[in-house]
Amino acid sequence: EPPVPNSCATLLVQRYPACFNRNIVGRPLLDVSTIHVATDGNFHHRHQRSAGDCPPFYDPAYFLPKAQVDAVGHCISKARKHQPKKHQALIPDKAIDQCETSYEAADGKKQKAAMDSFDNTSIMALICHHNIPLFFTNIDSPGEQQKYSVALIDHLFTLLPPRANVIVLYDVGCILARSIAKYHILDDHITSHLCFATTAMHAYGHEWACQLVYNPRLAIGLGLSDGEGTERLWSQFIKLIGIERASSV
Numbered sequence: 001e002p003p004v005p006n007s008c009a010t011l012l013v014q015r016y017p018a019c020f021n022r023n024i025v026g027r028p029l030l031d032v033s034t035i036h037v038a039t040d041g042n043f044h045h046r047h048q049r050s051a052g053d054c055p056p057f058y059d060p061a062y063f064l065p066k067a068q069v070d071a072v073g074h075c076i077s078k079a080r081k082h083q084p085k086k087h088q089a090l091i092p093d094k095a096i097d098q099c100e101t102s103y104e105a106a107d108g109k110k111q112k113a114a115m116d117s118f119d120n121t122s123i124m125a126l127i128c129h130h131n132i133p134l135f136f137t138n139i140d141s142p143g144e145q146q147k148y149s150v151a152l153i154d155h156l157f158t159l160l161p162p163r164a165n166v167i168v169l170y171d172v173g174c175i176l177a178r179s180i181a182k183y184h185i186l187d188d189h190i191t192s193h194l195c196f197a198t199t200a201m202h203a204y205g206h207e208w209a210c211q212l213v214y215n216p217r218l219a220i221g222l223g224l225s226d227g228e229g230t231e232r233l234w235s236q237f238i239k240l241i242g243i244e245r246a247s248s249v
Helices: 010-015 066-080 093-102 146-157 173-182 208-214 229-236 238-246
Strands: 035-042 118-120 122-128 133-139 166-170 194-197
Touching: 010 133, 035 146, 035 229, 066 133, 066 146, 093 173, 093 208, 122 146, 122 229, 133 146, 146 166, 146 173, 166 173, 173 194, 173 208, 229 238
Parallel strands: 035 166, 166 194
Antiparallel strands: 035 122, 122 133
């Protein structure tokens, strides 16, 4: 269901009214009315390939379809084959390169689980400011590729009014922000209402030049948002790890 003018889609309001059942448009991007969300992957939630799949009998309400995520991945691969866009870099590329070297989440090719044993090696979540899960994707690649976070962000914007502003907190938000700025990965009407920050706990592992822009404790407009709600979510899900590996879903 698409959103009506100046209102979020009913689905988002049902997920958590405190974040989405209000007027959230017409304010500056870094105003307190901006929507804060966080995203992260967890490689403990895997699915054993030998468990197989059960017959389809329902459409998951929280998980994005694999075809939707793969379509985003195809768009990213296609965009990277073109010349980078002209953009104003917020921090030097050298600093971002150092951040990319430091964090495993930035390496989409690094294998974190045995692909011959697991068909889904992880899940990725998008949560609201109050740590309520909005959407998930299954990760079926060796590493945490950008297509998963981009698919979640893109899907979120389909449920928001056109002028809604969003700040995404992510462990490697600086790297994802550079990719989106350099390549036509997301539509302009999304990127003009989108801002990134790193999560508070991980921010101090980033380069100082990066922290000056992306550290939520230094960035303007983030207040006490720390982006670590996904870690709290994973803590609540810990008892599901063993069940998920053998379930035929």
